[in-house]
Amino acid sequence: MPAVVVEDLSKEYGRLRAVEGLSFTVAEGEVFALLGPNGAGKTTTMEILEGFRDRTAGRVSVLGVDPATGGRAYRERIGIVLQSAGFEEEFTVRELTRLHASLYPRRYQPDEVIDLVGLSAKRDARVKTLSGGQRRRLDLALGLVGAPELLFLDEPTTGFDPSARHRAWDLIHRLRDLGTTILLTTHYMEEAQQLADRVAVLRAGRLVAVGRPDELGDGGRPMSTLRFRLPAGISAGDLPALAGKVATTDGLVEATTAWATKDVHTLTGWALERDVELVGLTVGHPTLEDVYLRLIEEAGDGD
Numbered sequence: 001m002p003a004v005v006v007e008d009l010s011k012e013y014g015r016l017r018a019v020e021g022l023s024f025t026v027a028e029g030e031v032f033a034l035l036g037p038n039g040a041g042k043t044t045t046m047e048i049l050e051g052f053r054d055r056t057a058g059r060v061s062v063l064g065v066d067p068a069t070g071g072r073a074y075r076e077r078i079g080i081v082l083q084s085a086g087f088e089e090e091f092t093v094r095e096l097t098r099l100h101a102s103l104y105p106r107r108y109q110p111d112e113v114i115d116l117v118g119l120s121a122k123r124d125a126r127v128k129t130l131s132g133g134q135r136r137r138l139d140l141a142l143g144l145v146g147a148p149e150l151l152f153l154d155e156p157t158t159g160f161d162p163s164a165r166h167r168a169w170d171l172i173h174r175l176r177d178l179g180t181t182i183l184l185t186t187h188y189m190e191e192a193q194q195l196a197d198r199v200a201v202l203r204a205g206r207l208v209a210v211g212r213p214d215e216l217g218d219g220g221r222p223m224s225t226l227r228f229r230l231p232a233g234i235s236a237g238d239l240p241a242l243a244g245k246v247a248t249t250d251g252l253v254e255a256t257t258a259w260a261t262k263d264v265h266t267l268t269g270w271a272l273e274r275d276v277e278l279v280g281l282t283v284g285h286p287t288l289e290d291v292y293l294r295l296i297e298e299a300g301d302g303d
């Protein structure tokens with residue numbers, strides 16, 4: 001049974017359609033990332049799955065439960081790391097982590113969790129004295145101390161310095177190894193590439209694409225990136241029309257395309273005809289960020 005099933009989910013805030021006809025599933029033990037620009041509907045979707053927001057239409061099942069009616073028994077099985085949780089400022093890190101642990105029937109050792117998130121040195125510090133990044137790590141500790149079967153991570157490393165981010169990634173890998181299903185949102189494509197087994201790209205409340213980070217493409221077609229130097233005496237406007245999107249920066253032409261074979265054929269045919277050399281021509285694998293930007297841009301073409 002999948003850990004999460006979302007079918008034709010919609011959410012309206014008054015006249016605003018924040019989520020529209022969204023469907024996806026997440027397998028047990030999978031790390032699944034929701035990606036999308038600001039306002040795409042990621043947090044709304046996460047909150048509906050967490051059971052903190054009602055939905056307008058659609059079917060949702062998480063760990064075999066409808067979060068809207070799962071109540072406390074459901075909440076004890078999930079962990080939530082919010083973008084900015086309100087803390088009890090006077091508590092110490094250890095006190096607050098212990099308090100949270102006591103709310104859950106299954107739990108990890110609070111001190112071990114504090115070590116895991118890299119807050120050992122701040123164990124006895126009051127929450128109000130923590131830096132922004134340290135607070136985010138405490139968010140993480142509180143979200144996972146209840147040994148959740150499914151962990152929701154909303155932008156888990158925003159505000160982390162690079163080494164803290166890498167440590168958080170290690171931690172998330174470890175949680176996955178323990179069998180925890182993880183749903184995360186992030187604006188860092190490298191993070192999604194590092195962590196997620198699969199990603200879903202949302203735009204304006206709709207699903208644009210879903211798949212493994214290295215296979216994500218246009219309508220299921222994987223993407224490639226073509227690169228070459230603009231030949232001398234040729235301007236970007238002289239190049240033939242390609243199926244992919246072309247950008248020229250400082251004389252370097254880059255095309256992200258789901259039709260690499262066709263576009264290479266068009267380009268080389270054009271170059272041979274004009275007897276120009278496409279210096280440095282490569283066909284490579286685009287980064288998730290390249291693909292993401294392309295998908296978002298294309299999805300916005302109808303605006």
Ligand SMILES: Nc1ncnc2c1ncn2[C@@H]1O[C@H](COP(=O)(O)OP(=O)(O)OP(=O)(O)O)[C@@H](O)[C@H]1O
Pocket residue numbers: 013016018036037038039040041042043044045
């Ligand atoms: N409580 C609310 N009342 C009215 N509109 C809301 C509410 N919460 C969110 N929205 C709107 O719904 C849309 C989706 O918001 P949501 O927070 O789900 O986006 P997001 O993808 O998480 O964005 P971000 O990347 O900025 O966190 C936005 O247009 C937002 O303004």
